[in-house]
Amino acid sequence: MKNQNLFSPCKLCPRNCGADRKYKKGFCRSGIYPIVARADLHMWEEPCITGKNGSGAVFFSGCNLGCVFCQNYQISHNGTGEEITDRKLADIFLMLKEKGAENINLVNPVHFTPNIINALDIVKDKLGIPVIWNSGGYEKKETIRLLSGYIDIFLPDLKYITPELSEKYSGARDYFKAASEAIDEMLALAGYPVFDNEGKMIKGVLVRHLILPSHLRETKLIIDYLSNTYDKSKFWISLMSQYVPFYKAFDYPEISRKLTTLESQRAAEYAGEKGLIHGFCQDISAAGDKYVPEFFNKLPF
Ligand code: SF4
Secondary structure, three states: OHHHOOOOOEEOOOOOOOOOOOOOOOOOOOOOOOEEEEEEEEOOOHHHHHHHOOOOEEOOOOOOOOOOOOOOOOOOOOOOOOOOHHHHHHHHHHHHHHOOOOOOEEEEEEHHHHHHHHHHHHHHHOOOOOOOEOOOOOOOOOHHHHHOOOOEEEEEEEOOHHHHHHHHHHOOOOOHHHHHHHHHHHHHOOOEEOOEEEEEOEEEEEHHHHOOOOHHHHHHHHHHHHHHHHHOOOEEEEEOOOOOOOOOOOHHHOOOOOHHHHHHHHHHHHHOOOOOOOOOEEEEEHHHHOOOOOOOOOOOO
């Protein structure tokens, strides 16, 4: 396997576990082969990503974060999925293209960066559709640099700015430092956003922020950071109101409910006031578990 040295010791993400993943899994519960829980057309991304036919989403198992409200906990924390080779991953990309996918959407990819590069080396010339890095934001700039020439669109989360909050809910006190540096690097790699005639994103950065109930102040801090730090035409923003309490969220009373309409509206208004007009504010009606994909123990192909 190419790029195997990146797993031994593994320092691909800010956890810096140093695990030799040939023999031992790190915090992300992953070895040296990619584990995929679902690969199919996905209709629930932002319109510029979903397009007409759907995004070709590949959901990877394991995670380098420990979010207590994780909506994909079955795969992030419980390990649902099938271990495959890098070549099979390349075949999955081609299968999604043949099904009509608008793009290849790598969901939660960080801990499998070397496998993804290997798979794209096999098929990138045959794909002809954008490849999306759809990540939680807890990443290292050095790892993002490895993606130069492979990734067209970056879709990072920016979940928190306050270290106490990121530690409490995701077990990562250094989340904002890592995520902000990663976004800097993504912007440097992708450049200004480009869209086709139908409004589909071809390249660029779309920063996502999931508004947490009772934490409008944190959302406003993130909006302030983005509007004060970057050229506003260089990235798009997606404010997501889809929060539904899952997994261990019920242990935290303040996040054990859905967002209110008022919280969602105030966040959208504040983004507008700060000039973040390029992007999306998800309708509060999207908050339902019907948008959480089912995951399989066996891949559906
Ligand atoms: S990718 Fe996994 S093993 Fe590697 S440093 Fe991050 S959490 Fe640890």
